[in-house]
Amino acid sequence: MSGPIQSFFKKDSAVGILLMAATLLAMVFANTRLEIAYDYILETPLEVRLGRYVHIAKPLLLWINDGLMAVFFLLIGLEVKREVLVGQLSSRAQIVLPGIAAFGGMVVPALVYVMVNLGDSVALNGWAIPAATDIAFALGILALLGNRAPSSLKIFLLALAIIDDLGAIIIIAIFYSGDLSKTMLMLSAICLVLLVIFNRLRIENVAPYIWVGVFLWIFVLKSGVHATLAGVALAFAIPLHSKKNPEHSPLEHLEHALHPWVSFLILPVFAFANAGIPLAGMGLSDLLHAVPLGIILGLVVGKLVGVYGFSAAAIKLGLAEYPARARAQHLLGVAALCGVGFTMSLFIGGLAFEHTGGDAETYLMSHRIGILTGSLIAGIAGYLILRLAGPAAEQDDRLSAVSAPIDKEFSFGPGPNEEP
Numbered sequence: 519m520s521g522p523i524q525s526f527f528k529k530d531s532a533v534g535i536l537l538m539a540a541t542l543l544a545m546v547f548a549n550t551r552l553e554i555a556y557d558y559i560l561e562t563p564l565e566v567r568l569g570r571y572v573h574i575a576k577p578l579l580l581w582i583n584d585g586l587m588a589v590f591f592l593l594i595g596l597e598v599k600r601e602v603l604v605g606q607l608s609s610r611a612q613i614v615l616p617g618i619a620a621f622g623g624m625v626v627p628a629l630v631y632v633m634v635n636l637g638d639s640v641a642l643n644g645w646a647i648p649a650a651t652d653i654a655f656a657l658g659i660l661a662l663l664g665n666r667a668p669s670s671l672k673i674f675l676l677a678l679a680i681i682d683d684l685g686a687i688i689i690i691a692i693f694y695s696g697d698l699s700k701t702m703l704m705l706s707a708i709c710l711v712l713l714v715i716f717n718r719l720r721i722e723n724v725a726p727y728i729w730v731g732v733f734l735w736i737f738v739l740k741s742g743v744h745a746t747l748a749g750v751a752l753a754f755a756i757p758l759h760s761k762k763n764p765e766h767s768p769l770e771h772l773e774h775a776l777h778p779w780v781s782f783l784i785l786p787v788f789a790f791a792n793a794g795i796p797l798a799g800m801g802l803s804d805l806l807h808a809v810p811l812g813i814i815l816g817l818v819v820g821k822l823v824g825v826y827g828f829s830a831a832a833i834k835l836g837l838a839e840y841p842a843r844a845r846a847q848h849l850l851g852v853a854a855l856c857g858v859g860f861t862m863s864l865f866i867g868g869l870a871f872e873h874t875g876g877d878a879e880t881y882l883m884s885h886r887i888g889i890l891t892g893s894l895i896a897g898i899a900g901y902l903i904l905r906l907a908g909p910a911a912e913q914d915d916r917l918s919a920v921s922a923p924i925d926k927e928f929s930f931g932p933g934p935n936e937e938p
Contacts, residue, residue: 533781534658537860540786541793541890548794556794572736582791583868586784588735588749593780594683595753596773603758606677615829615838616677622828623678623856624649624685627820634812641809644870644885646689648816648892650862653679654785656855659897660904667904670841671852678825678856686862687750694869695743702741706748709734713755720761722768727756744869785861792864795886809881810888813867817857817892818899826853851904857896863889 547556560579567573576584601607606616627648635641656675660667712730721727731752739745753769760766805811829849832838840849867889871881 532658533654533785534661536782536786537652537655537658537789540789541860544790544792544794545797548796549798553796560791574736574739579791582788583865584739584745585735587788587865588746589776590749590780590784590788591687591746592731592749592753593773593776594680594687595750596756596769596776598680598684598750599754599756600758600769600773601677601680606673607680612677613681615832615841616674617681618832618838619674619825619829619853619856620678620681620685622824623651623682623821623853624824626824626827627816627857630820631812631816634815635808638808640871640881641812644809644813644867644881646686646693647863647867647870647885647889648813648820648857648859649682649689650686650859650866651679651682651821651856652858652860652862652893653683654781655858655860655893655897656900659855659858659901660852662901663904666907667851668841668843668848670844671848671904674841674844675852675855678852682856683862686866687747690744690866690869691747694866698742699740702737703743706734706737706741706743709737710751713752717755717757720757722757722760722762722766724756724768724772727752788861788865792868793886793890795883795890800887804884804887805891807884809884810891813859813863813885813888814892814895817859817863817889818854818895821857821896822850822853822899824853825856826850829853845907847907848904851900851907853900854896854903855900857900858893859889859896860893863893 544556547553560577562578563575564578564581565573565575598607607613628645631648632642632645635644653676656679657672660672660675709730713727713734716726716730731748734752735745735748738748756769756772758767758769760768805814826849829838830846833840840846864886867885868882871885
């Protein structure tokens with residue numbers, strides 16, 4: 519059994535399949551007699567106390583969304599830093615097309631959502647929901663196409679999603695933070711200074727960074743800034759290069775170690791905890807309410823128009839070129855795949871509507887059904903467009919060498935001792 523299991527976990531599509539399975543399991547729990555158990559599990563209170571001043575008491579759902587997702591954002595931060603310094607975002611030529619595409623893919627869906635929800639001040643809090651892209655699902659669907667899609671599309675999609683994630687981090691920091699505590703912000707600043715000192719001293723053992731990062735997460739959580747941003751700050755402090763051993767990278771080593779935990783545990787757990795939607799009494803008319811309709815149109819239409827339209831304009835103006843061996847139809851298919859928001863959209867949606875008073879539950883349920891429906895439509899559309907585009911031409915050796923690290927094991931980036 520170990521052979522087939524190992525083979526499954528090495529496939530790019532494995533993460534997407536697990537996320538889909540977790541989502542279906544959540545729907546089963548939420549729509550059967552298991553609903554009581556589902557709610558009981560997610561509402562189970564967990565409490566951590568350290569002395570008189572550190573006291574965190576939250577239901578399991580919030581530990582997942584604030585705690586486990588901080589590890590997810592730590593991984594995103596590591597990927598962003600590596601790609602900017604030595605990877606796909608390290609030069610102007612590499613960053614232009616995915617950068618422009620990511621910008622269009624965030625702005626247009628947000629505008630579509632706002633246009634649909636004008637007049638509802640609470641609903642407008644969710645403007646950023648359709649701006650997100652779920653890289654795990656999108657890459658998983660792309661992997662199902664095999665050689666029908668050029669490998670350059672995977673690199674383009676990866677770079678686009680990293681920039682999209684960076685945009686999501688900025689949005690969360692600016693628009694989805696609560697009332698701020700000056701004391702906790704000062705303690706957070708002290709932790710940040712320590713991390714910078716560790717970096718400047720070229721400390722390569724990641725353990726001191728992690729310990730300071732834990733306290734940083736606690737202080738950021740209590741400061742009013744969203745706690746997941748602590749993971750990003752910690753990531754930026756981890757050194758990329760080793761002074762003692764040029765063949766070793768502390769950042770890439772940590773990134774490689776985190777990938778299986780994030781991909782095969784944290785993201786499926788998050789999907790299971792947030793995708794359970796009771797469907798009793800729901801009909802097609804529920805999808806036509808402003809919030810779910812705005813999300814569906816944003817993910818399906820807004821992403822397609824934003825990513826493809828901005829990319830095509832950049833190519834037409836001579837600012838960028840098509841990904842190697844790709845045509846307009848390939849770019850259109852990838853643009854559609856970017857509408858698979860799922861985990862990132864669910865995360866942003868939870869931040870947008872968690873403090874909306876008595877109507878919170880209504881908005882939380884409606885945005886989830888919009889995300890699931892929109893992501894499903896976008897995923898199917900992207901797959902069909904790319905499949906109908908026909909098989910790609912054979913890759914040259916240079917392109918195969920560039921894309922190889924992305925295919926290796928379950929990592930979307932290079933391993934700890936590989937060149938990006």
